[in-house]
Amino acid sequence: MVIDDLNHFLKSFFQAHHCSILRDDNGILSVQLTEEMDKALMNRPFYWHYMKKMGHPGEPMRLTLITNPEMRNEQGEWIHFGSPRLQQIIHYLQEQEKYTKLFQQVNPTMNTPLYPWLVTNLKISYKGKYKRDELFSIGLNLINGTMKSDMMETLEKVPLQTTISDFCYTLSPLVKLKSGYLRIESVLDSYIENQEHKWAEDSLRELQSEAELLRHFYIEDTEDKQMEKEIQEITERYQPRITYQVINGGLFYLTSDIA
Structure with a gap:
């Protein structure tokens, strides 16, 4: 049920947005972006503004994404769950579609x-x-x-x-x-x-350890408010x-x- 094939997910996304697939091999995906996808993903507003002002069509970029950890040294952009590029694509889907x-x-x-x-x-x-x-x-x-x-x-x-x-x-x-x-x-x-x-158990142990360590630094009762504030921050981070x-x-x- 889980989409663990990130390469397949990305390929489907770009095909759905009419981008040409230039390479799809061993976790390396190269695509020719459309103007819409270039504007959405490549952060080139000044380029497109200039092209429009000059009356030129502009040239969308090519994008190479690498999902195979063993191919990270190849030329391209390493993308994985949690990476900024993937979050950008998900955000685009949320906002536009x-x-x-x-x-x-x-x-x-x-x-x-x-x-x-x-x-x-x-x-x-x-x-x-x-x-x-x-x-x-x-x-x-x-x-x-x-x-x-x-x-x-x-x-x-x-x-x-x-x-x-x-x-x-x-x-x-x-x-x-x-x-x-x-x-x-x-x-x-x-x-x-x-x-x-197990990840949750590890997080709770880390939370308890950090909180106990913090309490050793605060001895004076007058510092209770600051201590509670920092414990709250630790809780937010590790809970x-x-x-x-x-x-x-x-x-x-x-x-x-x-x-």
Whole structure:
């Protein structure tokens, strides 16, 4: 269920935004950016302002991302879960493409139903002594309750469009959106409950150790307020917590054989 293939996630992102894939080999992904993606990711506002002022089309950059640790010495940008570049891409998805509604493109000769799927891409963040993120893509059939992991990989193979095809009609959801999302959350809850949480135990030990060490430095009662303030800061830093964050999602109307 977890998207541990970061290279695949990135490739899907750039293909969805009409960027040409120049290289996809052993954890090295090179893409030719579009103007939109260059403006979104490469931080060149003055260049594009100048090109527009001069009446020139401008040249989007090429971007090479490396997800394979063994290839970090190759020419390109090392990207990993938690890296600024990945957070930038996730932020772009959150701001620009939070919600969508798409239909499977089909060419039927008779009336064909399309089933509503709630598709949600989420990030689970583990915060404590160390920080770690995981990405999930989950689809829920709102008619029969079927749930599918790695949903974006499935959708890659499906032609989608913003309008419904001729001779097609949509089925009304039997599962409400809020209820569907709660089902997806419950799957994530179960996933987390079934994990070992040594990272959380390590974080709590570090929190206790740091707090005890701090108390040895504060002997005078008059310093209690400062001590409590610093203990609170340590608690904020080391207290283990897990959060969910929706990156984006939407309603996808698909044929019955999609899953």
